[in-house]
Structure formats: C-alpha cells, structure tokens
Amino acid sequence: MIGQTATSDVILRTERVSKQFGKFTALKDITAEFRRGAITSIIGPNGAGKSTYFNLLSGAFPPTSGQVEFEGRDVTGLPQHKFAHMGVAKSFQITNVFPQLSTHENIRVALQALSSRYNIWTPRTSYKDLVVQADELLHRVGLWSRRGRLAGTLAHGEQRALEIGMALASHPRLLLLDEPTAGMSPEETRVMMDLIVQLAQERTVILVEHKMKLVMGISDRLLVLHHGELLAEGTPADIRRNETVKRVYLGQREH
Numbered sequence: 001m002i003g004q005t006a007t008s009d010v011i012l013r014t015e016r017v018s019k020q021f022g023k024f025t026a027l028k029d030i031t032a033e034f035r036r037g038a039i040t041s042i043i044g045p046n047g048a049g050k051s052t053y054f055n056l057l058s059g060a061f062p063p064t065s066g067q068v069e070f071e072g073r074d075v076t077g078l079p080q081h082k083f084a085h086m087g088v089a090k091s092f093q094i095t096n097v098f099p100q101l102s103t104h105e106n107i108r109v110a111l112q113a114l115s116s117r118y119n120i121w122t123p124r125t126s127y128k129d130l131v132v133q134a135d136e137l138l139h140r141v142g143l144w145s146r147r148g149r150l151a152g153t154l155a156h157g158e159q160r161a162l163e164i165g166m167a168l169a170s171h172p173r174l175l176l177l178d179e180p181t182a183g184m185s186p187e188e189t190r191v192m193m194d195l196i197v198q199l200a201q202e203r204t205v206i207l208v209e210h211k212m213k214l215v216m217g218i219s220d221r222l223l224v225l226h227h228g229e230l231l232a233e234g235t236p237a238d239i240r241r242n243e244t245v246k247r248v249y250l251g252q253r254e255h
C-alpha cells in the first residue's frame with residue numbers, strides 16, 4: 001500500500017542509473033524520485049554530472065546501467081521522439097531556435113512538426129488553428145509583442161523563452177530545462193524564473209542549474225550531485241542545513 005501511494009505522486013524516477021564515458025564514471029547509482037506537480041532542481045558544482053543526468057532523464061542517451069521510469073513505465077533506452085510523444089519536453093543550454101524565421105513562425109514550426117509526426121491519420125491542423133495556437137503559446141511565454149520579429153534579432157533571454165514556447169507546443173506534462181538562465185543578465189534571469197514558476201502551475205518542471213541560490217527560492221525539492229553521485233535530496237530548507245552540501249558546494253564563492 002505504501003508503495004502504491006508513493007508511485008502515484010511520482011512522475012519520473014531513476015533506479016540506480018550509472019553512466020560511463022569510456023572508463024570514466026560520470027554518474028554512479030543514482031536512485032531518485034521526481035514528484036508530480038513540483039519544481040525539482042538538480043544542482044551541483046561544475047562537472048558534477050548534472051547535464052549527464054538531464055540527458056538520461058530526457059532520453060537523449062540511455063544509462064550504462066539502471067532504469068528510468070516515466071509514470072510507472074520503464075522508458076530506459078526508448079528513442080528520443082517517444083519521450084516527446086509520452087508528454088516529456090525539454091529545452092537545452094544552447095539556444096535552439098531558427099534565427100531566420102519570425103518568433104511566430106518558430107512556434108508554428110514546432111506545432112507543425114508535432115501535428116505531422118503524431119497525427120498521420122488525421123488531417124493536418126489548419127493554418128488558422130496553428131496561428132491561434134502559436135499566439136496563445138507566445139502569450140504564455142511573454143513574447144506576444146515580439147511575434148513578428150526575426151528570432152535571430154531577439155535578446156538572449158527572449159530566445160530562451162521562445163525555445164521554451166516551442167517545447168510547450170507538445171503540451172508536455174513534464175518540462176525539462178537545462179540551465180535555463182545560462183548567459184542571462186540579472187533582469188533576464190528574473191523574468192525567466194518568473195516564467196518557470198508560472199509554467200510549473202500547470203505541469204511538472206525539472207531543471208538543471210549550477211547557481212544554487214537562484215533555484216532555492218522557486219524549487220519544491222532539490223537534488224544535489226557531486227562527482228557523479230547523489231549527495232543530498234530534499235526541500236530547500238533541508239539542503240540549506242545539510243552540512244555535507246555546505247562543505248562541498250555552498251563554500252564555493254560564486255554561489
């Protein structure tokens with residue numbers, strides 16, 4: 001019974017996942033659960049294994065050993081597009097928009113890619129529907145006023161918001177974000193953090209971030225990685241008072 005209650009709250013879990021790159025162990029035996037509806041941040045110093053873990057969670061590559069479960073189903077090693085189909089979307093550290101297309105066209109491309117890939121037996125979404133849906137997504141990520149601008153001319157923070165808008169095209173239940181504020185000014189960072197909190201009201205969010213202070217205020221739970229191992233897990237308050245975490249992580253000046 002206890003097990004059953006626990007699983008219904010859990011959207012994603014990893015069971016003893018490890019990742020080797022040749023002889024190098026980038027991740028070692030990570031067992032962790034991600035709660036539905038929560039913002040969970042994966043934090044840790046440079047080289048801790050955060051991006052590697054993110055890639056395992058999003059299906060970019062499989063673990064060397066161990067298992068990844070999404071909504072109770074073993075998804076270890078499933079191809080990337082299946083993750084999107086199941087309701088998982090992600091946005092990377094590197095901005096991934098089409099610079100020569102307008103903001104609105106970028107979103108339409110994302111919407112079209114989905115409608116053609118997954119609805120092969122039904123007619124393509126009409127142009128009018130696409131325009132309406134794209135406008136709605138642009139509103140949601142705060143870019144409606146930029147709809148006609150070429151994506152390449154948007155500020156860095158706006159490009160990242162656009163990328164998230166494109167990720168939302170598939171109506172994901174789980175949104176994975178890898179360092180969403182990388183390279184942003186303090187103002188852009190604040191806008192992005194507000195957007196993440198707002199998006200998390202409707203879906204589960206997991207984000208990777210190495211700036212710990214930044215995510216302390218918005219996360220429900222945190223996982224701390226260090227040298228490829230899970231050092232600690234808990235609420236921001238748990239992590240703040242964890243002596244081991246303080247030693248290896250908070251002591252670092254930048255954070």
Ligand SMILES: Nc1ncnc2c1ncn2[C@@H]1O[C@H](COP(=O)(O)OP(=O)(O)OP(=O)(O)O)[C@@H](O)[C@H]1O
Binds near residue numbers: 026044047048049210
């Ligand atoms: N494809 C790869 N081949 C070999 N080693 C790799 C590969 N990808 C990552 N690593 C190594 O694995 C370790 C963890 O890397 P990872 O990028 O996951 O860390 P991170 O916590 O995301 O770091 P950062 O905050 O700097 O992005 C690092 O030592 C890195 O050099």
